[in-house]
Amino acid sequence: METKPASRADQMGYTLIEILMSMLIVGIMVTGLVSGFMQTHKQAEWSAYSLAAQSLAMQPLEQARGAKWDQYATPPVDQLWNTNFPSTSNILDIPISGTNIVYATNRINVRWVTTNPPLKEISVETTWRFMNRGVFTNTAVTYRAPDQ
Numbered sequence: 001m002e003t004k005p006a007s008r009a010d011q012m013g014y015t016l017i018e019i020l021m022s023m024l025i026v027g028i029m030v031t032g033l034v035s036g037f038m039q040t041h042k043q044a045e046w047s048a049y050s051l052a053a054q055s056l057a058m059q060p061l062e063q064a065r066g067a068k069w070d071q072y073a074t075p076p077v078d079q080l081w082n083t084n085f086p087s088t089s090n091i092l093d094i095p096i097s098g099t100n101i102v103y104a105t106n107r108i109n110v111r112w113v114t115t116n117p118p119l120k121e122i123s124v125e126t127t128w129r130f131m132n133r134g135v136f137t138n139t140a141v142t143y144r145a146p147d148q
Helices: 016-066
Strands: 088-091 103-115 118-129 135-144
Touching (some): 016 118
Antiparallel strands (some): 103 118
16 A cells, blocks of 8 residues: 655644644743743832832931031030931832832931940931831941041
8 A cells, every 4th residue: 555645735734732832832931921020020129119218227327427426525515316316207219109108217226335435336227118018127337436
């Protein structure tokens, strides 16, 4: 028995199973790309919030660096007290559209490290919320000696 070579019409086109498998593979790839994009977007947005909170934490730190502390003046001047730096709530400096206003709270703590030589630690904790993922805290710390 002699077999005929397949005609050109028999070789053209794909089977239904080949089409379904290729659509499945493309669907898996698109799902992976979209979920990767969404995760990257959330991480970039969280980074923007964190950077804005760190910037907010640096503001009272700079005020504390500029405060007058002269122990040789008459009378001695020390503006580095916790009462001079109350806790504050501010809006994070992020692009705002609609209702995505995010408030952050700065808590400033000034404590003595040593009295001889005089040295104080100034720490600022900024707490803020990100979506429904909880509360995050940025901390900035510096040390300060009296004016010379």
